[in-house]
Amino acid sequence: MKITIQFGGGVHLLFGNIKLHEIDLPDREKHWTIGDLLLWMTDNLLQERPELFLQDKSVRPGILVIVNDTDWELLGCADYVIQPKDTIGFISTLHGG
Amino acid sequence: MPSCSAKCGRNAILKRPKTSDVLCKECFFEAFENEVHFTITRAKLFTPNTTVAIAASGGKDSTVLAYVLKLLNEKYDYRLKLLLLSIDEGITGYRDDSLDTVKQNRDDYEMSLKILSYKDLYGWTMDEIVAEIGRKNNCTFCGVFRRQALDRGANLLKVDYLATGHNADDIAETVLMNILRGDLARLSRCTSIITDSGDGIPRVKPLKYCYEKEIVMYAYFRKLVYFSTECVFAPNAYRGHARVLLKDLEKIDPTVIMNIIHSGETMKVSETSKMPKLTNCTRCGYVSSQEICKACVLLEGLNKGLPRLGIGKSSKVKRLLKENEEKNKSSGICRGEEDKTCLCSGTDSMKPVKINELVLKELRI
Incomplete structure (x- = not known):
């Protein structure tokens, strides 16, 4: 399943400094939730300091998740079932000026 | 997808942390800007x-x-x-x-x-x-x-x-x-x-x-x-x-x-508690709760090779400065600018720039 991942607010620093990733999630019988995606990203994309991205099987507080330009809090957060061609953005609020 | 709490008929795009309202993009912009305007007025x-x-x-x-x-x-x-x-x-x-x-x-x-x-x-x-x-x-x-x-x-x-x-x-x-x-x-x-x-x-x-x-x-x-x-x-x-x-x-x-x-x-601070009074720094004139402002103390430390001087309590700084001043007065050991261990006020070159000394010629927009 092909989806797009975007990083903003400095999160890209943890992912090899790349802000846009076009990824192809492996086919499987069970659907993919964002919770599953987070673990997949940690294993396959994350380059450093996982504790700055993942906490208690969700994103670290202070990282906003936006699915197709909608706050994931409206979509069930980590339980949201990913659809083909979704664009999922991770934006950190933590980096100051 | 839930619809906007403002009942405009559009789909919501975010949940507001402050109010738990769910708003569409346009209503969110309006709410955010209006609140800043309200704060200002x-x-x-x-x-x-x-x-x-x-x-x-x-x-x-x-x-x-x-x-x-x-x-x-x-x-x-x-x-x-x-x-x-x-x-x-x-x-x-x-x-x-x-x-x-x-x-x-x-x-x-x-x-x-x-x-x-x-x-x-x-x-x-x-x-x-x-x-x-x-x-x-x-x-x-x-x-x-x-x-x-x-x-x-x-x-x-x-x-x-x-x-x-x-x-x-x-x-x-x-x-x-x-x-x-x-x-x-x-x-x-x-x-x-x-x-x-x-x-x-x-x-x-x-x-x-x-x-x-x-x-x-x-x-x-x-x-x-x-x-x-x-x-x-x-x-x-x-x-x-x-x-x-x-x-x-x-x-x-x-x-x-x-x-x-x-x-x-x-929260109200109890009337019996001792609060520092604001005054002006005797060196640079900047407002300060101490005789010498924190920036001047930090700078002095840096310029004297004692960068940790301003870290910690101001009473410690006061004590250190006073001790050194007295010691130097009595023994005359201060060797001026090269003396990295001396904490006396030193030469003028060690003081930070005063605002009125910051020449405007280079700094104007």
Whole structure:
């Protein structure tokens, strides 16, 4: 399943400094939730300091998740079932000026 | 997908942490901007026909502040002249990049921009300071110097107000930090929306009640360009601990942020507690609660090769300075400028630049 991942607010620093990733999630019988995606990203994309991205099987507080330009809090957060061609953005609020 | 709480018929795009309302993009913009306008008018932050310097770092808060102030100034006819003021701390790979973003803001928002550097003001860049002090207490230097630098810049530009991008999360964090440190003087003034640095220019915080999440969402949906690499020195800052604690609490209940600010605002310091009185630094003239301001003490330490001098309690500094002064007087061991162990006031070259000595010729916009 092909989806797009975007990083903003400095999160890209943890992912090899790349802000846009076009990824192809492996086919499987069970659907993919964002919770599953987070673990997949940690294993396959994350380059450093996982504790700055993942906490208690969700994103670290202070990282906003936006699915197709909608706050994931409206979509069930980590339980949201990913659809083909979704664009999922991770934006950190933590980096100051 | 839920529809907008404002009953406009459109689909919601975010959940507001402050109210739990779910709003569409247009209603969110309107709510966010109206709340800043309400904050400004209720606290009477600005009077018409004045000049406001926006402290601009290129980060999300100051970028949103500049955008919203420009928008409200035009929409509600505040009749303010807005300009941008940036401080270049001299941090390679951080500030030099973020200043490019500020220059972008300058062009996008058609405001003039003034950049002041630590090197100009204090003779030291943050890179040089970190080389002396290490990475543990460097944020103390940066914070103390930046605060003065902004005030000095505002003075130079002869503006009427200095607006900073402090948001609700920042203020709640500061309240927590001041409680953790037992710093009553700062605790009692850190929630004020207008602070007056003595004879200085009022500092105002128009985004005081804006959640960090909403600021980031606002910038995202308005497609504002901001800079977001973390400060290369920040990971060890004490503030980081307060921030993590606050973010964990916010996850349980986002209203804790407003509640902490509310507590800070309404807390009253007991009349019997001893509070420092504000006076002017005997060296540089800057407003200070001590005879010698923190920036001068930190600078003195740096210039004498004792960078840890200003770290910790002011009583320790006073004692050290006094001891050394007496010792040197009686023994005559001070060898002047080369003497790295002597803490006497030394030569004039060791004092920071006074505002009136900062020659305007190079610094004018």
